[in-house]
Amino acid sequence: MKKKSKCRELVIPLKGNRTFLAMKYLIILLVAFNLNGFSVVKAQQIAEYEVENANLKACIKKVEQLTGKGFLYNGNELERVGRVTLHLKDVGLDDLLTRILQGSGYTYELVNGVIAIVRMKDVPQREVEQERLKGRVLDAYGNALPGVTVLIKGTNMGVVTDTAGRFTLAVPKEREIVLAFSFVGMEKQEIKIVDFQREINVVMREKAGELEEVVITGYGETTKRKAAGSVAVLTKDAFENKIPTSVDDILQGLVAGVAVKATSGRPGESSKIRIRGINTIQGDAEPLWVIDGVPLQDDLPEIDTDQIKSGNLNQIFVNGVAGINPSDIENVTILKDAAAAAIYGSRAAGGVIVVTTKQGRPGKMRVNYSMSLTMGLKPQRDANLMNSREKLAWEQELWDEFSADAFAASAPHVAVVGITGMVRANKLGRDGKLWTDEGFEAMSAAEQEAYLNDLASHSTDWFDELFRNSFEMNHHLSLSGGDQKYTYYFSMGYASQEGLVRKTDYDRYNLNLKLHMMPSPKITIDATVKVSRLVSGSYSGSVDPFSYAYFANPYERPYNEDGSYRADMTYQNLSAINDGNISTDLLPSNGFNVLREIDETSGKNDKMTTSGSLNLRYNITS
Structure with missing residues (x-):
């Protein structure tokens, strides 16, 4: 079906010589149309126009953006013509185009509502040499x-x-x-x-993560598509909003199949990392760390391996990555499955974590300094825990219901709960002596009530006694730069972390230098020097402070009235009393006190590490 035309014919009545009159009307219409178009160009005003050292193509494009007018021009020609610098306000479009094209050998014409930029006849074009x-x-x-x-x-x-x-x-x-x-x-x-x-x-320079992410295996580089096995790549962008103290902390929650678990809250202690679960019963499930192509093989301290892996302070020396400053990391590649064993052998049974550190870039010296300050609040006592008076009343109820009759009948075994049970069952006597101590004397009924009432008058917040608000700071300074033949990257860092538990702290010092030299197109030299020092301190007690703060009885007191340490009568004694074989051989003569264990014992670890590498490559092809 043909569409009907919506165009209308313009019928002009003609008299006399019709052909002559038709030509006259046509000329008048054409002139009127062009005058109308040019009048629009002359009438349009531009509030402000500014260009600096721009070619004609850039100038015309900006006019297009400001006016919305259509332009017709040869972009390749205008791009090579002259440089224009203008700053005009409240200028007409006609005047603006004249100023832009002045002396360029070009002019403008209006063709069917479009402004055409054309070359002027017999005028040489001004081109840039x-x-x-x-x-x-x-x-x-x-x-x-x-x-x-x-x-x-x-x-x-x-x-x-x-x-x-x-x-x-x-x-x-x-x-x-x-x-x-x-x-x-x-x-x-x-x-x-x-x-x-x-x-x-x-x-x-190669860019990790561009399109197909670059997978750095330590011995070579490939892409995710070509890599055999399961891999994950983390670039430095993934670490920007994190403030980690150690390298293993930055992996937490970022990679599927990689579990990062803190073994304790002690500062500087390495996390336990498992890639795709535990794949061994008796062997070592720790992943192999490769730093800038060099596998880390730190020697373990000469103590039992099970003791090291249990989560004590020496864990910071096991994997060897504690001395690396997280701010120096460029990217991290994780090889998850058995394909990694083809590269590193049995050492890669637990997976491989390849860390690539930053290097210099050609250009002027870049100086970067970063600092972070972190405040940690100590844990607070649960408001639902009983105070001293409530706990003693609960212990009395248990004694009356389950133990009083058995004790009155001289039963061979009586259940003892808390300090109330110890006092009622004559397991704790005058002067704080146990019934097995020499010179033990049981308390009278009045003495028992007075002793329990005194305990009920005070409640100890063990969270407040054992913990403190912690403070952590990190400083990192790096200098990098170079030219096309050599680049350098130098950094130094300092991290200090106080633990939430009293008398625990951690300090790390780092120096890192990387040089990349290309004295000729065929020779490439890479040199790296790393120096780190780790210092950590803690008490040597075996009691978990958090567990003690939660389960210790509130009526126990840390100090006597004279300021000396007061023995905890229930934390170490109740289980032994109820088992029927109490022994005080393993306890101090003046009883167990957790604060004395923290204040009067100490453990310090100090490790200095220096490593270097030199890589020389010669390209035999031109």
Whole structure:
């Protein structure tokens, strides 16, 4: 079916010589149409227009954005013409176009409502003088990079490198220009060019996580698609909002199949990491750590391995990564399955964690300083826990219901609950002596009531006694830079962490230096030096402070009236009394006191580590 035209015919009555009159009317209409179009161009006002050192193409594009008008022009020609600097306010479109095109050899015309930029007849075009710039693009290993895009920044003028990594580009003859280099899997680079006669050499660095994430196995690099086995890659962006004290802490909650569990709350202690669960019964389930291609093989302290893995303070020396500053990490690759064993053998049975640290970038020296301050609040006592009076009343109820009759009947075994049961069953006598102590005398009924009432008059908050508000600070300073032939990265860090438990602390000192040198396109030298020192302190007691604070009786007191340590009569004695074989051989002569264990015992670990590596590569191909 044909569509009906919506156009209407314009019928003009003609008299006399119809042909002559028709031509006259047509000329009048055409002139009126063009005058109307030019009147619109003249009438339109632009509030403000500003460009600086821009070519004609950029100038016209900005006019398009400000006016919404359609323009017709040859972009390749206008891009090579002149540089314009203008700053005008309240200017008409006609005047603006005249100012932009003045002296350029171009003018504008209105064609069917579109403004066309055309070359003026017999007027030479003002073009920018050009020079030929030559250069070569290489990777970090000195290999030529073909297919690299080289663009003059701010334009679409550019070329692509050939199979030898070389390029030749016609550039405007100016004081300076900026070239932008881009390639898949490489970091984009911008280089300022001042000397156009000298051939330039550009070294592009690989970028982890670009498109297909780069998987660094320690012995080589590949992509996730080509990697055999299950891998996970974490870049430094994943760590930006975290303030970790140790490397293993930054992995917590970031990778599927990787469980990170804190073995205790002591500062500086390594977390327990399991990749895809525990895959051994008697062997070591710890993952293998590889730092900058070097597997870590720290010697364990000469104590029982089970004791080390149980979660004591020596755990910070087991995996060898405690001396690495998390702020120096560039990316982390985790090899999860048995495919890692093909690279590292049986050491990789628990998985492999490959850590790559930062290195320098060409350019001016970059100085970065970061500091973090963290305050930790001590745990608070549960409001639902009984106070001293409530606990003693509950113990009395249990004695009356389950033990009083048996004690009156001189039964061979009487259940004893709390200090009330010890007093009623004559297990605790005058002067705080147990019934097995020499010179034991049982309390009278009045003495028992007075003793229990005195205990009920005070409630001890053991959380407040054993814990404190902690303070942690981290400082990190790095300097990096270099040029196309060498780069450097130097960093130093300090971390200090106070534990929530009294008398626990941790300090870490770091120095890191990485040099990358390429004295010739065929020779590459990498040198690394790392120095770290770890100092940690804690008490040597075996009692878990949190468990003690939660389960210790509130009527027990930490100190006597004279300030000496007061023995806890129930925490260590009740189980032995109820088992019927009480023994005080393992307890101090003046009884057990948890604060004395913390204050008068200590454990200190001090470890100094220095490592270095030198890597020399020679490319036998040109």
